[in-house]
Amino acid sequence: MSANIEFTKGSGIRLYTSHDEEYIDAVSGTFNLALGYSHPEVVEVLQKQVKDLIHVSSSFTGDLAADVLNSILEHAPQGITDGWMRDIIGSTANEGAVKIANKFNGKNEVISLSLSHHGQTLFATNISGNAFRRKSFSNTMQSQHAVVPAPYCYRCPFSAKYPNCGYLCAEAVYDYVEYGSSDHVSCMIMEPILGNGGNIVPPAGYFERIKQICEELDIVLISDEVQTGIGRTGYMFASEHFDMEPDIITLAKGLGGIGIPTAAILYKPEFAVLEKWEHSYTSGGNLLSLGAAKKTMEIVSREGFLQNVRDNGIVLGNLLNGLKEKFGHFIGDVRGMGYMWGLEIVDKDGAPDVKLTNRIIDNALTDHKLILRGSRYGFGNVVKVRPALTATVDDIEEICGRLDKIFSQVKTVTHASYSL
Missing domain, CATH: 3.40.640.10 (Type I PLP-dependent aspartate aminotransferase-like (Major domain))
Incomplete structure (x- = not known):
C-alpha cells in the first residue's frame, strides 16, 4: 500500500486527500473502524x-x-x-x-x-x-x-x-x-x-x-x-x-x-x-x-443495527461469490459472514498465489482508489473485504463493482500464471 497518499478527512467508508480525491476503504482501516470514519455521534x-x-x-x-x-x-x-x-x-x-x-x-x-x-x-x-x-x-x-x-x-x-x-x-x-x-x-x-x-x-x-x-x-x-x-x-x-x-x-x-x-x-x-x-x-x-x-x-446495540449487518452481509457474500464464478481461474475460495469476508487467490494449480494477491491490492489502490488488505501482512494469498458496519448496500455494490473491474484486468500470461 502506497505511503505517498496523504488523507486529510474521512466520512463513512470514504477517505479524501487534500486535493479532494475520494477513496473507498473496504477494510475499515485495520478492521478497527466499526462505525467508519468520523461518525458524528x-x-x-x-x-x-x-x-x-x-x-x-x-x-x-x-x-x-x-x-x-x-x-x-x-x-x-x-x-x-x-x-x-x-x-x-x-x-x-x-x-x-x-x-x-x-x-x-x-x-x-x-x-x-x-x-x-x-x-x-x-x-x-x-x-x-x-x-x-x-x-x-x-x-x-x-x-x-x-x-x-x-x-x-x-x-x-x-x-x-x-x-x-x-x-x-x-x-x-x-x-x-x-x-x-x-x-x-x-x-x-x-x-x-x-x-x-x-x-x-x-x-x-x-x-x-x-x-x-x-x-x-x-x-x-x-x-x-x-x-x-x-x-x-x-x-x-x-x-x-x-x-x-x-x-x-x-x-x-x-x-x-x-x-x-x-x-x-x-x-x-x-x-x-x-x-x-x-x-x-x-x-x-x-x-x-x-x-x-x-x-x-x-x-x-440499537434495534436493527446488527440485523442490518447480517442482511447486508448476505448481499456482500453473494456478490463476492458471483465474482468467484466469473473469475474462478484465480479466485479459489470465498468465505466469511457479516462484514468479514476473504477471497483466496490461487494459481493455475490451485496453490496460493501471494504475488498476484499483492498486485491486486496494489492495483486496487493506484488505479481504482479502493483500499484492500491481504492476509498475513502481505505474506498470504487472501484479499480481505471488511467495510465499516455502517456501509450501505450501495456501498457494498460499489466495492464489488470496483473489484470486478480490478479482476477483469488480470490477464493470463505464459504457463497460466497471472499478472496485472
Missing part, C-alpha cells in the same frame, strides 16, 4: 471529553469503566458476567487473558492455532501461529507455547474432507497434551474466525468438539474477538454465534468505534483473580477510550 462525545478533561488516573475512572463494562456484558454470551478494562490494545488484552488463566490454574502452557494472530508484543507474537513474525526475535521468546492445525477446510492439513473428517484438527490438541506438553497446559486461545491468517471460518461442530476437549483436559478456553467482536460478523460476539462457550473473551479494534484505541477482557466470575497492579497500563481505561466505547456500544 462518537465525534461529538470525544470533542466534549477533550474540552472537559482528557486524562485522569485510572484510580479515578472506576465507576465510568464499570458502566462501560456493564454495557458490554449486557450482550455477552451466557455465563460471561465480569471483566477488565485496563487495556487499550488487543495485544495486551490477550496477554491479560493468558495471565488470568495462568493465575487461575497455576499452569503456564498456551495452545493456539496455526495461522492465528494474537498481537505484536513479544508475548502475543510468541503465542500466535504465524511464524514469520517471530523470526527476528526467537532469542527473546521463552514462554511455553504450542501450535495445532487450524480448521482450514479449504486446505486441510490432513487432506480430509468435512464432514467426514472426524475433526482431526481439533483432535490434535490431545496429541500435544499427551506427547508434547509438560502437563502444564493452562489455556487455549483462538479466534472464532481466523482474521489475519486468511479469514478462515471453522466448520459447524468444530467449536463444540474443542469445548469438549478443553473441559475434559481442564484447559481454559480464550476467545480472541479483537477482530470479530462488536458486530463484525453481524453478531455482537462471534463466539456466541458459533456456540464456542469460552471462559474468557478479549475485545479491542471495533470497540473504539472510529479508531479510538480501547480494549476489554470479559470472563466468567470465577476468573476474577487479578489484582489491579497485576495488569494495568498508563492509558488503560482512559476517558477518551471509555467515552468512545460507551457510545459505540450504544449505537451497535
Whole structure:
C-alpha cells in the first residue's frame, strides 16, 4: 500500500486527500473502524471529553469503566458476567487473558492455532501461529507455547474432507497434551474466525468438539474477538454465534468505534483473580477510550443495527461469490459472514498465489482508489473485504463493482500464471 497518499478527512467508508480525491476503504482501516470514519455521534462525545478533561488516573475512572463494562456484558454470551478494562490494545488484552488463566490454574502452557494472530508484543507474537513474525526475535521468546492445525477446510492439513473428517484438527490438541506438553497446559486461545491468517471460518461442530476437549483436559478456553467482536460478523460476539462457550473473551479494534484505541477482557466470575497492579497500563481505561466505547456500544446495540449487518452481509457474500464464478481461474475460495469476508487467490494449480494477491491490492489502490488488505501482512494469498458496519448496500455494490473491474484486468500470461 502506497505511503505517498496523504488523507486529510474521512466520512463513512470514504477517505479524501487534500486535493479532494475520494477513496473507498473496504477494510475499515485495520478492521478497527466499526462505525467508519468520523461518525458524528462518537465525534461529538470525544470533542466534549477533550474540552472537559482528557486524562485522569485510572484510580479515578472506576465507576465510568464499570458502566462501560456493564454495557458490554449486557450482550455477552451466557455465563460471561465480569471483566477488565485496563487495556487499550488487543495485544495486551490477550496477554491479560493468558495471565488470568495462568493465575487461575497455576499452569503456564498456551495452545493456539496455526495461522492465528494474537498481537505484536513479544508475548502475543510468541503465542500466535504465524511464524514469520517471530523470526527476528526467537532469542527473546521463552514462554511455553504450542501450535495445532487450524480448521482450514479449504486446505486441510490432513487432506480430509468435512464432514467426514472426524475433526482431526481439533483432535490434535490431545496429541500435544499427551506427547508434547509438560502437563502444564493452562489455556487455549483462538479466534472464532481466523482474521489475519486468511479469514478462515471453522466448520459447524468444530467449536463444540474443542469445548469438549478443553473441559475434559481442564484447559481454559480464550476467545480472541479483537477482530470479530462488536458486530463484525453481524453478531455482537462471534463466539456466541458459533456456540464456542469460552471462559474468557478479549475485545479491542471495533470497540473504539472510529479508531479510538480501547480494549476489554470479559470472563466468567470465577476468573476474577487479578489484582489491579497485576495488569494495568498508563492509558488503560482512559476517558477518551471509555467515552468512545460507551457510545459505540450504544449505537451497535440499537434495534436493527446488527440485523442490518447480517442482511447486508448476505448481499456482500453473494456478490463476492458471483465474482468467484466469473473469475474462478484465480479466485479459489470465498468465505466469511457479516462484514468479514476473504477471497483466496490461487494459481493455475490451485496453490496460493501471494504475488498476484499483492498486485491486486496494489492495483486496487493506484488505479481504482479502493483500499484492500491481504492476509498475513502481505505474506498470504487472501484479499480481505471488511467495510465499516455502517456501509450501505450501495456501498457494498460499489466495492464489488470496483473489484470486478480490478479482476477483469488480470490477464493470463505464459504457463497460466497471472499478472496485472
